[in-house]
Amino acid sequence: MAETPKAYNQEIDFDNLDLERSYTLEEFEYINSRLKKYTLEIDDDGHPVNLFELDENGKLVPMPQTSCRREQVVAEIARQLANWNIQTQKGGSVTTSQGGFDFVVDHQTSIRAPDVAFIPQNTVLRLTDEQAWTFQGDPFTPTFLVEVADIGEDTDNSKFKEADERFKEELITQSTVVQLGWLIDPQHKRIYIYRRGRRRSNPGWGDISGENVLPGFVLDMSLIDRIIDPPPPAPPRPQVQANCPYCNNAFNNTYELIKHLESVHC
CATH class of the missing domain: 3.30.160 (Double Stranded RNA Binding Domain)
Structure with a gap:
């Protein structure tokens, strides 16, 4: 029997979730909180979903679960960024793909969850409880973010164009304070760097600098390579x-x- 809890005067049937109607922020928060223990299959391929973003029209945007290897890459990027944050005593905040922000598209609420994001200390300290614990407060965004995706070997395919449009039209816009973004494809070893007010660049596969947005931070790609192509186990070291x-x-x-x-x- 389908579960049909009532949220904010509307029934939400998780077995037949309506992706065509608009949802309020309260309903959006409710749905994502319930999906912590409830997984949906919403397309013909049966891809499991337990997280949504919210577009500028209030419609749910499914975020399918990702493969283990891809999530390992995301976790490694977040780990290195968090270590830099601690070692440099920046006092900022690092989030991963469960951490959503209101990026405001066309003056409308648009909740997006980058794979990795960094919020500087001055923003963290100014957050109200409403901003920190819900999506109800004034919108705010990170200054740096990373998206990890399979985008192919060139810029002509639809997967790359979709990711490129996301950066240019949703993530780094006049409504956000994002200064630097990385699009990383570990399967095809491609990196694209987006800087506010500048053209997209495509450096070779190698270490990436956080530039003046994350002073002194360099992503060690050799550790990403060890995830992509795991080496044989090393002999145990003496204690x-x-x-x-x-x-x-x-x-x-x-x-x-x-x-x-x-x-x-x-």
Whole structure:
């Protein structure tokens, strides 16, 4: 039997979700919260969906679940960015594809969830509880974002054109404060860089700089390559004791030492 809870005076049938009608922000939040425990199949290919974006017309935009390998790449980018944020004490916030923002398209609410995004500290500190915990407050966007997608080997195919349009018409517009965006295709080893007010660039497959938007941040692509083409397992290393140079505490590995340095001495 179909589940038909009532949300804001309208029935929402999760077994027959109507993608043609417009939804309010409250309904959008309700649907995504329910989909944490409820997966939909909404196309003929049976791609599972448990997250939606919201377009400028209030219609739900399905975000199909992604493959393990692609999500590994997203997680690695977010990990390196989060480490930079901690090590440089920037105090910003890193989100992944579950973190939505109101990018405002054609003066209408448009909730988009980049695969990776960075919000600087000055924005984080100004957020109200309404902005931080719901989509009801004044809209705000990150200054940097990343999309990871299969876009093919050239710029003539429809998948690339769709991603390119998303950057130019939704993510980096007059309504947002996004300054830098990366479109990365790990399957075909393609990188496209979008900068506000400048033409798209296509550097070769290699390390990428965060430029003046993320000073000192460089994405180490060798770690992405290890995900794309996993190397054979390395022989186990002998356990080595690591001593803190500041307080002489001893640790069983360098990871524990780094955590100690960050929490106690940085």
